[in-house]
Amino acid sequence: GAVVSQHPSWVICKSGTSVKIECRSLDFQATTMFWYRQFPKQSLMLMATSNEGSKATYEQGVEKDKFLINHASLTLSTLTVTSAHPEDSSFYICSALTLTQEGAQYFGPGTRLLVL
Amino acid sequence: AQSVTQPDIHITVSEGASLELRCNYSYGATPYLFWYVQSPGQGLQLLLKYFSGDTLVQGIKGFEAEFKRSQSSFNLRKPSVHWSDAAEYFCAVGDGGATNKLIFGTGTLLAVQP
Numbered sequence: 001g002a003v004v005s006q007h008p009s010w011v012i013c014k015s016g017t018s019v020k021i022e023c024r025s026l027d028f029q030a031t032t033m034f035w036y037r038q039f040p041k042q043s044l045m046l047m048a049t050s051n052e053g054s055k056a057t058y059e060q061g062v063e064k065d066k067f068l069i070n071h072a073s074l075t076l077s078t079l080t081v082t083s084a085h086p087e088d089s090s091f092y093i094c095s096a097l098t099l100t101q102e103g104a105q106y107f108g109p110g111t112r113l114l115v116l
Numbered sequence: 117a118q119s120v121t122q123p124d125i126h127i128t129v130s131e132g133a134s135l136e137l138r139c140n141y142s143y144g145a146t147p148y149l150f151w152y153v154q155s156p157g158q159g160l161q162l163l164l165k166y167f168s169g170d171t172l173v174q175g176i177k178g179f180e181a182e183f184k185r186s187q188s189s190f191n192l193r194k195p196s197v198h199w200s201d202a203a204e205y206f207c208a209v210g211d212g213g214a215t216n217k218l219i220f221g222t223g224t225l226l227a228v229q230p
Contacts, residue, residue: 032216043220093159097216105218107159
């Protein structure tokens with residue numbers, strides 16, 4: 001149980017284009033999902049908290065107009081990197097919060113984004 | 117503010133040897149504590165968690181961790197390491213209620229020698 005998927009697993013795009021990453025909880029409902037960014041050999045940095053049916057809450061320093069988050073259902077959250085630039089290249093990981101396990105987050109496998 | 121410290125950036129152990137990964141936290145109330153493992157290019161897998169109760173927590177893959185309030189520690193242990201345990205290990209602390217956010221340590225990279 002508590003499986004989270006991400007799609008795509010990797011993406012290469014040209015500078016200036018937008019990229020959408022999907023995060024799905026496959027066998028449970030998640031009212032809250034989180035989006036992280038991880039640089040090589042570093043820890044995870046929380047970008048934003050996504051709540052179903054409401055606006056996402058962004059961490060300080062994260063541009064909400066650049067990283068659009070939509071949590072349209074209890075099993076799906078999407079992150080859109082708008083007008084991507086090479087510095088946006090990174091490993092993006094989502095997680096979903098289970099209500100039955102007291103705050104345990106279950107993570108997706110990640111999406112590697114390379115902007116050329 | 118909450119914080120997590122993993123003092124060891126990199127650890128190498130021999131296969132079959134015991135393992136202890138250190139984690140210290142800073143949190144004003146009773147913390148929610150987690151250990152996650154990340155294999156190269158993968159997301160994070162939850163190994164175990166502590167919320168309350170018994171301070172020795174059993175997890176998956178033969179791992180355990182002990183919560184020591186007096187030392188603000190939550191060290192991860194395994195009695196006999198397997199080559200497949202080579203990965204990066206992250207300790208995290210959460211507030212469990214207010215925002216459910218997790219604060220991660222910087223990680224410990226475990227290498228296993230044959």
